[in-house]
Amino acid sequence: MSELVGYRGPSSDILKKSKVMIGDLIEVATSKTKYNGVLMPRYEYADDLHVVIKLSNGYNIGIDVRNIQAIKRISVGEKPHFTAPPKPLIKPNLPNIAIISTGGTIASRVDYRTGAVHPALSASDLYSAVPELSRYAIIDAEVVSSIFSENMTAEYWKLIALKVAEKVRSGFRGIVVTHGTDTMGYTSAALSFALAEVPVPVVLVGSQRSSDRPSSDAALNLIGAVLVASKAPFSGVYVVMHSGMSDDVLSVHLGTKVRKNHTSRRDAFESINIPPVAYVKGGSIGEVMDGLPPRSDSKDFAARPDFDTRVALIKFHPDFDPEIIDYLTSRGYKGIVLEGTGLGHVGGYCNSQLRLAIEKGVLVAMTSQCIWGRVRMTVYDTGRDLLVMGVLPLEDMLPETALVKMMWALGNTRSVEDAKELMKKNIAGEIGYRSDLERRPAR
Amino acid sequence: MSELVGYRGPSSDILKKSKVMIGDLIEVATSKTKYNGVLMPRYEYADDLHVVIKLSNGYNIGIDVRNIQAIKRISVGEKPHFTAPPKPLIKPNLPNIAIISTGGTIASRVDYRTGAVHPALSASDLYSAVPELSRYAIIDAEVVSSIFSENMTAEYWKLIALKVAEKVRSGFRGIVVTHGTDTMGYTSAALSFALAEVPVPVVLVGSQRSSDRPSSDAALNLIGAVLVASKAPFSGVYVVMHSGMSDDVLSVHLGTKVRKNHTSRRDAFESINIPPVAYVKGGSIGEVMDGLPPRSDSKDFAARPDFDTRVALIKFHPDFDPEIIDYLTSRGYKGIVLEGTGLGHVGGYCNSQLRLAIEKGVLVAMTSQCIWGRVRMTVYDTGRDLLVMGVLPLEDMLPETALVKMMWALGNTRSVEDAKELMKKNIAGEIGYRSDLERRPAR
Numbered sequence: 049m050s051e052l053v054g055y056r057g058p059s060s061d062i063l064k065k066s067k068v069m070i071g072d073l074i075e076v077a078t079s080k081t082k083y084n085g086v087l088m089p090r091y092e093y094a095d096d097l098h099v100v101i102k103l104s105n106g107y108n109i110g111i112d113v114r115n116i117q118a119i120k121r122i123s124v125g126e127k128p129h130f131t132a133p134p135k136p137l138i139k140p141n142l143p144n145i146a147i148i149s150t151g152g153t154i155a156s157r158v159d160y161r162t163g164a165v166h167p168a169l170s171a172s173d174l175y176s177a178v179p180e181l182s183r184y185a186i187i188d189a190e191v192v193s194s195i196f197s198e199n200m201t202a203e204y205w206k207l208i209a210l211k212v213a214e215k216v217r218s219g220f221r222g223i224v225v226t227h228g229t230d231t232m233g234y235t236s237a238a239l240s241f242a243l244a245e246v247p248v249p250v251v252l253v254g255s256q257r258s259s260d261r262p263s264s265d266a267a268l269n270l271i272g273a274v275l276v277a278s279k280a281p282f283s284g285v286y287v288v289m290h291s292g293m294s295d296d297v298l299s300v301h302l303g304t305k306v307r308k309n310h311t312s313r314r315d316a317f318e319s320i321n322i323p324p325v326a327y328v329k330g331g332s333i334g335e336v337m338d339g340l341p342p343r344s345d346s347k348d349f350a351a352r353p354d355f356d357t358r359v360a361l362i363k364f365h366p367d368f369d370p371e372i373i374d375y376l377t378s379r380g381y382k383g384i385v386l387e388g389t390g391l392g393h394v395g396g397y398c399n400s401q402l403r404l405a406i407e408k409g410v411l412v413a414m415t416s417q418c419i420w421g422r423v424r425m426t427v428y429d430t431g432r433d434l435l436v437m438g439v440l441p442l443e444d445m446l447p448e449t450a451l452v453k454m455m456w457a458l459g460n461t462r463s464v465e466d467a468k469e470l471m472k473k474n475i476a477g478e479i480g481y482r483s484d485l486e487r488r489p490a491r
Numbered sequence: 492m493s494e495l496v497g498y499r500g501p502s503s504d505i506l507k508k509s510k511v512m513i514g515d516l517i518e519v520a521t522s523k524t525k526y527n528g529v530l531m532p533r534y535e536y537a538d539d540l541h542v543v544i545k546l547s548n549g550y551n552i553g554i555d556v557r558n559i560q561a562i563k564r565i566s567v568g569e570k571p572h573f574t575a576p577p578k579p580l581i582k583p584n585l586p587n588i589a590i591i592s593t594g595g596t597i598a599s600r601v602d603y604r605t606g607a608v609h610p611a612l613s614a615s616d617l618y619s620a621v622p623e624l625s626r627y628a629i630i631d632a633e634v635v636s637s638i639f640s641e642n643m644t645a646e647y648w649k650l651i652a653l654k655v656a657e658k659v660r661s662g663f664r665g666i667v668v669t670h671g672t673d674t675m676g677y678t679s680a681a682l683s684f685a686l687a688e689v690p691v692p693v694v695l696v697g698s699q700r701s702s703d704r705p706s707s708d709a710a711l712n713l714i715g716a717v718l719v720a721s722k723a724p725f726s727g728v729y730v731v732m733h734s735g736m737s738d739d740v741l742s743v744h745l746g747t748k749v750r751k752n753h754t755s756r757r758d759a760f761e762s763i764n765i766p767p768v769a770y771v772k773g774g775s776i777g778e779v780m781d782g783l784p785p786r787s788d789s790k791d792f793a794a795r796p797d798f799d800t801r802v803a804l805i806k807f808h809p810d811f812d813p814e815i816i817d818y819l820t821s822r823g824y825k826g827i828v829l830e831g832t833g834l835g836h837v838g839g840y841c842n843s844q845l846r847l848a849i850e851k852g853v854l855v856a857m858t859s860q861c862i863w864g865r866v867r868m869t870v871y872d873t874g875r876d877l878l879v880m881g882v883l884p885l886e887d888m889l890p891e892t893a894l895v896k897m898m899w900a901l902g903n904t905r906s907v908e909d910a911k912e913l914m915k916k917n918i919a920g921e922i923g924y925r926s927d928l929e930r931r932p933a934r
Contacts, residue, residue, distance in 0.1 A: 110869075196836070196839075196871060196872075196873050197832070197833075198807075198831070198832050198833070198836035198837060198838050198839075198873055199838045199839055199840070199873075200809050200838075201809050201810045201838070202809065202810050205809075229833060230832035230833035230834075230836055231808075231809055231832055234808060234809050235809075238809075308832075308833065308861050309861055309862060309863055310861050310862075310863040310864040311833055311834050311835075311859050311861045311863070311864025311865055311866065311867065312834065312864050312865070312867070313863075313864065316861065316863075316864070355810075357810040360812070360815075361806055361808050363804055363806045363830070364641075365674075365677060365804050365891065365894055366643050366644050366645065366648075366674055366677050366678075366681075366895075367644045367645050367798075367800040367898070369803070369822075371822075372803075372815075372818075372819075375815075375818055376815075379812075379814075387806070388641070389640070389641050389673035389674055389751075390640075390641070390671075390672060390673035390751065390754055391673075391754050391755065392754075393639070393641035393673055394641060395641050395642045395643075395644070396639075396641075396642055397642070416754050418751050418752055418753050418754045418759065419752060419753075419862075420752055420753040420754070420756075420759075421753040421754025421755050421756065421759070422754055422755070423754065424754065424755070426553075428639060429639075430639050430641055430642075448808065451808055452809075455810070
């Protein structure tokens, strides 16, 4: 029975005996309870003692075969299929929006017969999966990569930035970039710098639950992203994701100020140290934060897509080993972003190594592992010592944004001093100057 | 004029000309505005172009002498003094509480004449500074260290743990540990493990604003900590700090589940993945979370205060350099806590180095940089690959708690396998099993 992909030994035996196949809706009875779900294939390295089913809430569970008393089929599985694509209602005045797919849950559908993830991103796929898109835009879809976002690197940031710039020059009125959520905050920061002064909105969007799950946020997020790309009065790089647990409001986060703050919730993304710049509700964009760069009709745009990846992010902790700093210096690192404690401190036992690194030309900057708030290194002696030796305080910049910005600054300058000046300059809202915005917005 | 500590050149000149001294309340007029504040001494490495005053809100500002039009004295400075200590109203039934001071803002008063921070921690100092303490307890005060908390290390954790155990054996009904806020979350985790099964409450407390500032949270936090130490029905290690911006509610956080989430706010500390175990309001402890270990009268207690500090915390990011893992392995590291992305991932380009580290006997475990939520490495191939090679998923454990726990586990076992088993065991509530508690509490 080749249908029982990945099962062997005891787990295969019990499934064969029960005459069920991958994709069937089955009931599994244990001594304690009964589970209903779709029988899933297993991963090649999986053990032989568990039967895995997808519950109706979308989660997979593994049930130990030694606890299983009976398995019965409730219904035969069907291959998942999209509904027939309706003819898109292309209204003459709809803007042209480019969707650039990089990979991740939102751009995929999981074939439960193989467990494989397939990109589903022709324009026709998109219209058929999410027919509402045709209300807002004429979609052009293009796949630039198909990777899990934990495998995202500066090389891909460059590809994406160049592709966005090309689309802008081709006259698209907005760009949507679909992306895995794991590193979407890093990429949104990277694009914010590489695409500084882009004349249209560039909207990153992801999904915390894959589109084969009933609780998927994929469709609503994508619709919201296309709506922002086509209608927003502002330009720049943003992330659009669920605002809360309900399905009716999306947040528009500034690309340099957003972070994934929960492993699984649909509202995992939060703006840090500022509120979201806008909310999307009922098909429209509400009140927009002051001071955002306006959208323009210019097609004259070039990216600055280079990053120097010889930059480390160091999260300081008690008993942090300062010789790691020496190691990075000797390894040719050009920058170190410290994630210090509190207002921007590290243990005094790191000072001599930091001093040496700076003397050797390494750009060292300070952020806070508190995530919220602002570094302020003049309050205590420890911070002042670091300032004196040349550690650059990065105000209220997120550590992740600081890392990406330093890679970009070193990739676009010829000297550490120039890179340092670029770090101090507010390029894409990464530095917030208004102290009344330092607070976490009420939730 | 030796009183103008730290001033030289132009800034010293203008102060001399204006006949003001450190500690004076002065008015500084610039072309744009006027500032009122107390003239502060300057740090030895300070430049010679700024006059620094402490504003009435407690913050210091530096004013460029080139913009100063005039300085005049409003009133002469006085040395700060405590009010005369009232005779503590020691009621016969009050419990004996030990306060152990480690340093940090809460335990200090800043002498504005010298800028030096002095520990102010005899019992009589405490009663006089915070007379309310005498309502709740008979205080015994002892200084074990006097350090900024960014200089806290496992060596100090051991000192503190041994001192707490000594106080428990001496019959104290509760222990308060005053601590700088920067690394208080790490220390509360360290004590949670080193003092596992302690029979009384051990309460860490800090202050985000020093006690010389009008907005200081020091007194209320200390009163709350003493109240919890003396009255709480539970035992174990906790952190007590302001719940919100108002001055009437404190949160009691489980020691393994608490994090400093803002650089400067008084309510910077938050419980992660669980609500606070209790709130303190109006001098009493409200409803208490189920399932906490009860307080007992036992005096039979010994700490397990050893930590092996050869453990690294690695925050993964795009283009993370996997050779750092090789370096740590070759340097004799015994453990690595990964702060992965999302549900617990790192780029596949780190896999061979991680596999090698594990083969060489390094204990490698996974947490998430999302901070909130739970790692779940069975959802995507990337996570399953890591599981197969032996990376230990740490559920909803905070990265900082995981780091400290691994130091402790390796310090109290003889083999990596034993340490791994200890990591999986829920010692002090560091692993939450209830999925309904995974959400961030409403605020």
